[in-house]
Amino acid sequence: MTTAEKYVAAAYLVVFLAVLAYVFIIALKLVRLEREVAELTELAAKRADREQVPELTRVG
Amino acid sequence: MSAFGLMAASVVLIFFVVPDDADQGFSQRIFYFHVPIALTSYVCFGWGAWKALLHLWKRARGADLESYVAIHLGVIFGALTLLTGSIWAKISWGHWWVWSENQLVLFLVLFLFYCAYFMLRFSVEDGPARANLCAVYALFGVVLIPVSFLALRLAQHIIHPVVFTAHGPRVHGVMLLTFCVSLAAMLTLFATLYHVELAGKRLDSRLRELRELLA
Numbered sequence: 001m002t003t004a005e006k007y008v009a010a011a012y013l014v015v016f017l018a019v020l021a022y023v024f025i026i027a028l029k030l031v032r033l034e035r036e037v038a039e040l041t042e043l044a045a046k047r048a049d050r051e052q053v054p055e056l057t058r059v060g
Numbered sequence: 061m062s063a064f065g066l067m068a069a070s071v072v073l074i075f076f077v078v079p080d081d082a083d084q085g086f087s088q089r090i091f092y093f094h095v096p097i098a099l100t101s102y103v104c105f106g107w108g109a110w111k112a113l114l115h116l117w118k119r120a121r122g123a124d125l126e127s128y129v130a131i132h133l134g135v136i137f138g139a140l141t142l143l144t145g146s147i148w149a150k151i152s153w154g155h156w157w158v159w160s161e162n163q164l165v166l167f168l169v170l171f172l173f174y175c176a177y178f179m180l181r182f183s184v185e186d187g188p189a190r191a192n193l194c195a196v197y198a199l200f201g202v203v204l205i206p207v208s209f210l211a212l213r214l215a216q217h218i219i220h221p222v223v224f225t226a227h228g229p230r231v232h233g234v235m236l237l238t239f240c241v242s243l244a245a246m247l248t249l250f251a252t253l254y255h256v257e258l259a260g261k262r263l264d265s266r267l268r269e270l271r272e273l274l275a
Contacts, residue, residue, distance in 0.1 A: 004087040004151055011090045011147040012071075015097070018140055022253065029260050036267050043274050 063252045066245035073238040087151040092238055094148055096246040098141040098167070102205050104134030104250060105174060109202035112195035122262075124191035127198055129258050131177055133250055138171040166208040173201050 001009075074092045081088030108130035115123035145164070146156045158164060177197055184190040231239060 002086070004085060007147050007151045008087055008089050011144045012093065014143050014147070015093055015140055018136065019249070022136065026256055026260065029264075033260065033263055033267065036271075040267065040270055040274060047274065 063245065063248040066241060066248050070238065070242040070245045073234070073241055078234055078238045084152060087148065090144055090148040090151075092242045093246075094141065094144040095239070096243040097137050097144060099243060100246040100250050101134050101137035101141055102209065103247065104130050104137055105170070105198075105205055106202060107254075108134060109198050112198035115191060115195045116199070124195065125261055125265075126258060127195060128181065129254055129261065131174055131198060132257070133253055135171065135174050135178075137246075137250070138167070138174065141167065142171060162211040163208070166204070166211045170201070170204040170208050173204060177201070 070092065074089050078089070078092070080086055081091075108127045111120075111123045111127035111130060114120040115127060145167075149158065149164075150156050177194065180197055181190065181194050184193060
């Protein structure tokens with residue numbers, strides 16, 4: 001491998017690694033958002049359960 | 061997928077189709093990524109400034125966030141321009157950086173100016189005041205783009221190569237095709253990353269609002 005080939009490979013590797021790092025960071029963020037959605041869904045379900053109990057008592 | 065396809069096509073063209081440059085030989089292949097990345101960073105900063113203008117002028121909803129995302133990507137593409145340019149400079153000129161080159165120094169100034177945008181953004185509390193300050197700052201920065209672009213063309217004594225002149229491109233045939241494919245790949249990559257990052261930020265903000273409502 002000549003010196004020029006090494007430098008060209010390094011330049012393309014830099015670009016590739018930057019895009020890879022960006023995609024990795026976005027993937028981590030998506031995982032966090034997915035976890036948050038799950039937490040909020042659980043929270044909303046609990047709240048819906050709590051709000052249903054007095055309504056059933058009133059009807060009964 | 062289109063960004064990935066174009067990127068793969070440009071890599072194939074660069075390494076298997078395009079011939080060696082008569083002057084610089086194999087190392088000239090950096091040109092096919094370095095210049096499109098630099099042009100894409102100009103597009104990012106320009107797009108960020110346009111969104112900033114829309115925020116100030118029409119009070120467009122979400123324009124501040126769109127401006128921020130475009131500038132964020134512009135800084136990433138700008139850093140890649142400086143890195144790939146330095147590697148190319150080392151092969152061609154024997155130095156990583158040449159301070160006497162206006163084009164290089166002006167691009168560095170543009171890059172540092174937009175790096176400072178984040179210092180401003182994160183030092184002011186979230187709200188309309190921050191959005192206005194950032195929009196004005198982004199608009200000031202856009203003035204540096206034509207200065208940086210024209211510096212190369214107006215300079216008398218330069219060693220930085222000029223490929224696209226007022227008389228047309230100085231590359232032809234398969235070299236020009238490869239350059240166009242690489243530029244399309246970079247612009248598509250920017251569009252893809254812009255939409256992905258923007259969707260993530262919007263989702264993040266809506267989840268925060270929902271959490272506050274449910275708390």
